[in-house]
Amino acid sequence: GDSVTQMEGPVTLSEEAFLTINCTYTATGYPSLFWYVQYPGEGLQLLLKATKADDKGSNKGFEATYRKETTSFHLEKGSVQVSDSAVYFCALRSTDSWGKFQFGAGTQVVVTP
Amino acid sequence: KAGVTQTPRYLIKTRGQQVTLSCSPISGHRSVSWYQQTPGQGLQFLFEYFSETQRNKGNFPGRFSGRQFSNSRSEMNVSTLELGDSALYLCASSLADSRQETQYFGPGTRLLVL
Numbered sequence: 660g661d662s663v664t665q666m667e668g669p670v671t672l673s674e675e676a677f678l679t680i681n682c683t684y685t686a687t688g689y690p691s692l693f694w695y696v697q698y699p700g701e702g703l704q705l706l707l708k709a710t711k712a713d714d715k716g717s718n719k720g721f722e723a724t725y726r727k728e729t730t731s732f733h734l735e736k737g738s739v740q741v742s743d744s745a746v747y748f749c750a751l752r753s754t755d756s757w758g759k760f761q762f763g764a765g766t767q768v769v770v771t772p
Numbered sequence: 773k774a775g776v777t778q779t780p781r782y783l784i785k786t787r788g789q790q791v792t793l794s795c796s797p798i799s800g801h802r803s804v805s806w807y808q809q810t811p812g813q814g815l816q817f818l819f820e821y822f823s824e825t826q827r828n829k830g831n832f833p834g835r836f837s838g839r840q841f842s843n844s845r846s847e848m849n850v851s852t853l854e855l856g857d858s859a860l861y862l863c864a865s866s867l868a869d870s871r872q873e874t875q876y877f878g879p880g881t882r883l884l885v886l
Contacts, residue, residue, distance in 0.1 A: 702877035
């Protein structure tokens with residue numbers, strides 16, 4: 660079945676550092692890929708998405724490129740802020756099973772001043 | 773446009789009781805999914821409803837059930853509560869069938885079972 664694997668956390672960074680969170684997936688067909696972010700005490704919010712190979716999703720300084728050849732969708736941000744401290748989830752939406760979503764385990768990011 | 777709303781936001785129950793959680797999707801959204809989130813197991817898919825029909829189901833016991841009404845609002849029921857059912861229950865809605873459609877999440881209902 661479809662699955663998503665993302666790097667374990669916590670990832671601890673200093674403010675203005677470069678952030679990368681690795682995400683790889685296994686899926687049949689051509690899934691859509693998503694990054695969600697969850698701040699403490701809240702639900703998940705969509706951060707960005709890409710629906711086909713080589714698409715780049717971007718939002719709030721975050722970027723991720725849909726790489727079909729490496730089945731990856733790594734999240735990057737050039738200069739993180741304390742307010743970026745959250746849990747980040749990589750997800751895919753299958754082309755079968757009525758478009759069921761599959762989420763990774765989540766990566767906690769802690770940004771220190 | 774209002775987002776996904778979930779009620780109640782917090783709930784305390786005791787073992788053996790049952791609980792019903794409610795989710796109102798974004799207006800026009802016909803698909804509603806439910807997830808259980810715990811520190812140990814992460815985000816686990818419970819089930820998905822589309823136009824009042826359950827079309828996807830996760831690996832949870834039959835104590836967990838749900839339904840969707842004609843206005844797309846959904847309820848989730850857990851019977852004979854166990855301590856391990858303590859979790860954040862998240863509801864998400866999306867517009868349609870397309871694989872490109874995004875799921876939008878509500879704030880969740882935090883359930884504590886004592």
